[in-house]
Amino acid sequence: xxxxxxxxxxxxxxxxxxxxxxxxxxxxxxxxxxxxxxxxxxxxxxxxxxxxxxxxxxxx
Amino acid sequence: xxxxxxxxxxxxxxxxxxxxxxxxxxxxxxxxxxxxxxxxxxxxxxxxxxxxxxxxxxxxxxxxxxxxxxxxxxxxxxxxxxxxxxxxxxxxxxxxxxxxxxxxxxxxxxxxxxxxxxxxxxxxxxxxxxxxxxxxxxxxxxxxxxxxxxxxxxxxxxxxxxxxxxxxxxxxxxxxxxxxxxxxxxxxxxxxxxxxxxxxxxxxxxxxxxxxxxxxxxxxxxxxxxxxxxxxxxxxxxxxxxxxxxxxxxxxxxxxxxxxxxxxxxxxxxxxxxxxxxxxxxxxxxxxxxxxxxxxxxxxxxxxxxxxxxxxxxxxxxxxxxxxxxxxxxxxxxxxxxxxxxxxxxxxxxxxxxxxxxxxxxxxxxxxxxxxxxxxxxxxxxxxxxxxxxxxxxxxxxxxxxxxxx
Numbered sequence: 377x378x379x380x381x382x383x384x385x386x387x388x389x390x391x392x393x394x395x396x397x398x399x400x401x402x403x404x405x406x407x408x409x410x411x412x413x414x415x416x417x418x419x420x421x422x423x424x425x426x427x428x429x430x431x432x433x434x435x436x
Numbered sequence: 437x438x439x440x441x442x443x444x445x446x447x448x449x450x451x452x453x454x455x456x457x458x459x460x461x462x463x464x465x466x467x468x469x470x471x472x473x474x475x476x477x478x479x480x481x482x483x484x485x486x487x488x489x490x491x492x493x494x495x496x497x498x499x500x501x502x503x504x505x506x507x508x509x510x511x512x513x514x515x516x517x518x519x520x521x522x523x524x525x526x527x528x529x530x531x532x533x534x535x536x537x538x539x540x541x542x543x544x545x546x547x548x549x550x551x552x553x554x555x556x557x558x559x560x561x562x563x564x565x566x567x568x569x570x571x572x573x574x575x576x577x578x579x580x581x582x583x584x585x586x587x588x589x590x591x592x593x594x595x596x597x598x599x600x601x602x603x604x605x606x607x608x609x610x611x612x613x614x615x616x617x618x619x620x621x622x623x624x625x626x627x628x629x630x631x632x633x634x635x636x637x638x639x640x641x642x643x644x645x646x647x648x649x650x651x652x653x654x655x656x657x658x659x660x661x662x663x664x665x666x667x668x669x670x671x672x673x674x675x676x677x678x679x680x681x682x683x684x685x686x687x688x689x690x691x692x693x694x695x696x697x698x699x700x701x702x703x704x705x706x707x708x709x710x711x712x713x714x715x716x717x718x719x720x721x722x723x724x725x726x727x728x729x730x731x732x733x734x735x736x737x738x739x740x741x742x743x744x745x746x747x748x749x750x751x752x753x754x755x756x757x758x759x760x761x762x763x764x765x766x767x768x769x770x771x772x773x774x775x776x777x778x779x780x781x782x783x784x785x786x787x788x789x790x791x792x793x794x795x796x797x798x799x800x801x802x803x804x805x806x807x808x809x810x811x812x813x814x815x816x817x818x819x820x821x822x823x824x825x826x827x828x829x830x831x832x833x834x835x836x837x838x839x840x841x842x
Contacts, residue, residue: 413544420537427530432471 388429392422451505452498460499476528479565483535486557488547532562552613556606563602564636570596571640600637607633672700688733695735699726717750717784718743721777724758728773732765735772742779744840752818753784753838759810760788760834768792768832786836794826811836 396418403410450469452461463481467474485491539558542548570592607629611617616625676697683689699722718740725736744750757775764773768790777786800807807824811834815822820838 413540417537417540417544420533420540424530424533424535424537427526427533429530431524431526431528431530 383433385426385429385433389426392425396422449505450502452502454504460495461504462495462498462502465502465505466498472527472531473524473569475565475569476524476531479561480531480535482561483539483558486549486554486561487539487542488549490542550613552610556610556613559602559606559609560633560636563599563604563606566595566599566602567637568640570599571644603633603636668704672704673697691735692730692733695729696726715746716743717746717754717779718777720746720750720754721757721775721786724754725761725773725775728758728761728765732762734765734768734770736761736765736775737772738775738777740777740779744779744784749818749820749838749840750784752814753786753820753836756811756814756820756822756836757786757788757834759806759814760836763806763834764788764790764792764832767795780840782840784836784838784840787833788836789831789833791831794828794830794832796828797824797826 399408399410399418402408451465453464453468454461456464456468456474458464458478463474463477466472466477481491481495483491484494535558539554543554548554608617611626611629614625616629676693680690680693683693703719703722721740722738725738728734729736746754757777761773761775769792771791774789775786776789777784797807812822812824815836815838818838820836823835823837824832825835826832
């Protein structure tokens with residue numbers, strides 16, 4: 377079984393999605409009130425950061 | 437020290453890149469460091485500026501914090517090529533989404549100057565970025581070898597069209613929000629906006645055209661200089677070399693030819709004055725020295741400091757110096773004759789020196805008029821002075837002095 381190398385893009389994507397999940401969870405338990413005005417930028421930021429990370433750390 | 441230069445595999449240090457700068461080189465430096473197209477970063481900064489002025493603040497901070505690197509802005513708006521292999525479109529799209537998220541967040545917080553301004557500016561910046569990118573790619577004279585030969589013309593046209601559409605759309609949105617599309621109400625605003633949009637679209641091509649013309653002109657000048665140099669070498673050096681080959685059996689003749697050619701070359705290198713013109717005192721001295729050298733077969737080295745136009749007194753000085761050089765060549769032995777002239781604003785001094793056996797001036801017979809009349813008498817008649825420094829075995833130096841501006 378070969379061991380895969382460190383992938384920064386995967387790390388960024390994991391953090392971003394995890395953060396989004398935490399925010400949604402907090403919204404679900406009413407710890408914070410998440411309106412569309414904040415949810416939309418958060419979703420865009422997650423997707424954007426993943427794209428940037430993939431683009432910057434992709435194969436040369 | 438090699439520490440200052442990073443390894444090729446390492447990213448360059450974070451600095452402002454003035455070579456590819458549009459304003460201060462911040463985006464170009466960041467793009468080089470991160471491997472991102474600087475135009476993407478420029479669009480991001482413009483969008484952030486339109487949102488709440490944050491872009492200007494960040495840009496100013498980075499401009500102040502980052503040291504500059506590279507040459508001045510001679511290269512103009514050249515866009516450095518993004519390191520190969522990176523998915524620049526992913527980066528651009530990701531940055532676009534991040535900027536959009538930031539804009540929406542600012543809008544939510546109330547840091548907003550209005551939809552009528554921000555969205556048109558963002559769209560225009562994105563479209564302008566696409567057009568600039570396309571123009572820069574088309575202007576790149578040396579695409580990498582691994583790129584397709586046609587450089588994906590369809591895709592390039594699509595990008596350019598998208599950029600134009602974005603800019604035009606931004607202009608129309610701006611006009612719509614400002615209620616300026618009704619022609620009866622306000623004609624001036626649409627015209628101005630359309631003109632601005634047209635300038636934004638056409639500016640890259642215009643700049644590229646101007647730069648191309650400048651490059652072409654520079655290349656033409658270089659080509660003419662090369663042709664002139666080649667013609668001069670052919671007319672002078674090559675002809676002399678051919679002549680020297682034919683006279684190879686006469687070392688004295690060959691040496692004379694070589695020295696004459698050396699004089700011509702030096703005169704040409706030191707300002708383009710053709711050898712043989714007697715318009716100035718220094719040139720006349722060189723011509724006289726060459727004549728003595730050719731007629732007597734002894735090298736005459738001429739060094740002049742300063743110069744002045746040749747007048748009647750100068751002619752006399754040159755004639756006296758020539759006579760002294762002739763004497764040195766005739767009686768001074770095979771060693772080169774040295775002629776040193778210092779031409780100042782008030783006075784001219786010429787020293788003609790040989791390393792011969794020397795002589796006693798008092799022992800010169802009265803019927804020999806070379807030194808007495810041609811040198812001393814001539815200088816005296818023109819308000820100058822000639823002094824002989826000589827002695828047995830010490831060589832001879834003739835010092836000629838002439839006051840100028842009498």
